Amino acid sequence: MKVALIGLYQSGKSTILSAISGKEAPAGSTEIHEQIVPVPDERLDWLAGLYQPEKIVRATVDSLDLPGLSFVDEHGRAAARRLFGSIRTADLFVVVVRAFESDSVAKYRDRIDPAKDLEELRTEFLLADLELVMTRIEKLEKQVHKPTKTQMQDKVEFDLQLKLQRALEAEQPISSAIHSNLEMEIIKPLGFLTLKPMMVVVNVGENQLDKTFDLPKAAGAGMEVISLCASIESELAKLDADSRKEFMADMGLKESAAVKFVQSCYKTLGLISFLTVGKDEVRAWPIPAGTSALDAAGKVHSDIKRGFIRAETMAYNDLKQLGEEKAVKAAGKMRLEGKTYIVHDGDIINFRFNV
Numbered sequence: 001m002k003v004a005l006i007g008l009y010q011s012g013k014s015t016i017l018s019a020i021s022g023k024e025a026p027a028g029s030t031e032i033h034e035q036i037v038p039v040p041d042e043r044l045d046w047l048a049g050l051y052q053p054e055k056i057v058r059a060t061v062d063s064l065d066l067p068g069l070s071f072v073d074e075h076g077r078a079a080a081r082r083l084f085g086s087i088r089t090a091d092l093f094v095v096v097v098r099a100f101e102s103d104s105v106a107k108y109r110d111r112i113d114p115a116k117d118l119e120e121l122r123t124e125f126l127l128a129d130l131e132l133v134m135t136r137i138e139k140l141e142k143q144v145h146k147p148t149k150t151q152m153q154d155k156v157e158f159d160l161q162l163k164l165q166r167a168l169e170a171e172q173p174i175s176s177a178i179h180s181n182l183e184m185e186i187i188k189p190l191g192f193l194t195l196k197p198m199m200v201v202v203n204v205g206e207n208q209l210d211k212t213f214d215l216p217k218a219a220g221a222g223m224e225v226i227s228l229c230a231s232i233e234s235e236l237a238k239l240d241a242d243s244r245k246e247f248m249a250d251m252g253l254k255e256s257a258a259v260k261f262v263q264s265c266y267k268t269l270g271l272i273s274f275l276t277v278g279k280d281e282v283r284a285w286p287i288p289a290g291t292s293a294l295d296a297a298g299k300v301h302s303d304i305k306r307g308f309i310r311a312e313t314m315a316y317n318d319l320k321q322l323g324e325e326k327a328v329k330a331a332g333k334m335r336l337e338g339k340t341y342i343v344h345d346g347d348i349i350n351f352r353f354n355v
Ligand SMILES: Nc1nc2c(ncn2[C@@H]2O[C@H](COP(=O)(O)OP(=O)(O)O)[C@@H](O)[C@H]2O)c(=O)[nH]1
Pocket: 007, 008, 009, 010, 011, 012, 013, 014, 015, 016, 027, 028, 067, 068, 100, 101, 102, 105, 203, 204, 205, 206, 229, 230, 231, 232
């Protein structure tokens, strides 16, 4: 999973990423910086206690830390365009907006206003997409009159691009204008920014921890919005587990930034995890909700999918409650599931296969 952290300059992206990954991120860089963030999952820690595996394999989130954006002049705009070009393959955009007050950190457009910042960024996404649409239209306009092999396809795309143009000009994201799998197939490779799943992180000040930010208009209905304080979180990340717990309790923080961040990414992308256990490893496997046992098997190995017999499945919660596999079996809670079984979050699966 590839996630791009996007925001105006000095919104706290690098600070947040270093808090989440526990690794120092270079500040003020003009390059895109990549960090691999291990997905925190307490279930794996508990399972490791039970199975004593040689290793724990966590899922990871591949995070791109972008240099801060600015749209106040042409130079900034050009730099932003170049950066936009390099995040077209990301699966998810995490937009970071600043809410913290600080005299020592320069303000964008002389304001602290997360809703306005978010709106400005989303407008820039729309404009960048509109540019791309216009480029395609210009090209296709000529092409549709040529009797080439792709003429039919070109006509279909041409009409579709005109529809996207109308949506963007009405300030609607491309995601709102795509209505079929066919349209999606044509459009997806172009990497439109307003087609990406998106969530928002509000970087709040040290004294705003319990303030909630209502960004519905700027964020769009149903968008995940989380708030966290980057400067506190990056201090917390430096502590050992015990002191961290203590400080978090003192400040009324229930979850770490990493947990909040990753949970929101998973939710936005509609991902769940199934688990595998054994002496060699305990491991979490992210899959889209609604995945069948057969496709889940394919995640582990194509041979397991090919020779699939059944999925021996128990729920993590049952195992935790009953303490061991034997007890789960005795309670009749070990299930034999077939190819079409829809995998649930926290299913512990042992695939039976034959190749
Ligand atoms: N007071 C305060 N300062 C912060 C907070 N988050 C980031 N900063 C500071 O703001 C500046 C910009 O942060 P940085 O993470 O480099 O922003 P980026 O440009 O979005 O990557 C740095 O000097 C940080 O120390 C915060 O929550 N509170």
